[in-house]
Amino acid sequence: MAAVTRVAYLGPAGTFTEEAARRFDIPGAQYVPVDSPAAALSAVDAGEADYAVCAIENSIDGAVTTTMDALAATPSARIVGETELAIAFAVMTRPGQMLDDASRLATHPVAHQQVKRWAGEHLPRAEFIPASSNAAAAKMVADGAADVAVAPERAAALHGLEVHARGVADSGTARTRFVLVAKQPALPAPTGDDRTAVVFRTRNEPGALVRVLQEFAARGVDMTRIESRPTREEPNTYDFFVDLAGHADEEAVAGALEAGAAHTTRLRLLGTWPRAARGPQPQPSAWSSCSSSPK
């Protein structure tokens, strides 16, 4: 009997996070929808799931702060992989519904931001109804609570909806990066193109952050990302999330982390993993209409 590997992701079924989770091609994977990034990491921490998949950064909206806060609050969590998705949506209705007659457009508010221009041109009379997720929007259409949903294409198949257009996105460059998280795993072997993430807190004194970053720069370690989040413990104090180019076992990175840690009050390795390949993905320069569209 094949072993089952449980993979927790932000559900319901049909979300981009599910699509990202499937990209990791985990043998024997059973995909378990949960209702937040924190719940996904809790499931891994409690041993109820083997992996969690969480969105961590979007090229339009920036950091996914719920994931960062959950990572900071879950000491056992380690990032072991990443994948990137081009974010483009399918437009779907109940079979036979004409787009011209649609008066209620359901989608997640973040998705709505990314298709506002398209909707203004193609659904000028449709009122926006916020949904708790894109996949939930598709269900609202199936249930008759909305006329048209903007969602990942997979949601149409799940809910028996008709796709009118795919590859819909006002910006052709919107991408979301997702991380694969496990509980205190062995570090993956270096591949020659890796990323390392840490979270640290500095003393609340002038120059404290710069002293840490200088240790990275002095060793030629490139910082690919820095984000700050309030600690929620003391006013005007922050946790800094830093991504570095390189593997945590490489001499320069290991030395930078050791030297940098001396300038912090705490520093934790969030993980080290192979950088995502930037393979060819659908990057619509224009919106494609489907032959099955009634329009």
Place this chain on the structure above:
Amino acid sequence: MAAVTRVAYLGPAGTFTEEAARRFDIPGAQYVPVDSPAAALSAVDAGEADYAVCAIENSIDGAVTTTMDALAATPSARIVGETELAIAFAVMTRPGQMLDDASRLATHPVAHQQVKRWAGEHLPRAEFIPASSNAAAAKMVADGAADVAVAPERAAALHGLEVHARGVADSGTARTRFVLVAKQPALPAPTGDDRTAVVFRTRNEPGALVRVLQEFAARGVDMTRIESRPTREEPNTYDFFVDLAGHADEEAVAGALEAGAAHTTRLRLLGTWPRAARGPQPQPSAWSSCSSSPK
């Protein structure tokens, strides 16, 4: 006839942003609710308002990214002042409604995060209904679309509601900082305790950010905050928002900005202003119940 000074803020009436706007004590102020931080800054840019007031940072949720993106997108906007509010809520119903019987709790999702524990103890049977703002939640209660709202106390008076508790907040330390923005004003005079904000973009090359920050540190200029936002123009490029201690006309700050700018592809002064006094504000260590409560 006294001149009218138009102050745009994120409405509707009764929001914390309105409360913050009133704190600036602007003579002849007429407060104009708008529907987003971007709309407030656009009104100032177009000359339709003299000032905008926008939330910029919360001690629990971090940066208010909609305000930061709007500041970056409005070259004429300059921060000229700031104020901080302790964030604590009032709990309100239609007159005569008992909390025990309330089954629908309306508030903004961010506010809901900040009162979840209180609601779990005091309104265990109430289902959460997301509202577009706390003030809108109060209106929902007035209109019968919800039974109880969590909102600024002022919203109760605006909508004829009864206050059952005030100073409600799961964390006693939640504070939000608001900025006052004008269109290309003269820099306020130095007070000896000022803040300066800039936004800059670096070349996408190793060590670029550190070189800028080193120019600040080398002159003893303290960085009190750093945030990054995707540029939305090129993948993996960021605008960095940095707050510095000191006035932009002080020699150390001016020198740091000039030297730092040389390492950037663009750097813009977002403003220089007197630091907010941290005066006594209601900081409830426990929740206060009101004598007018029917409970």
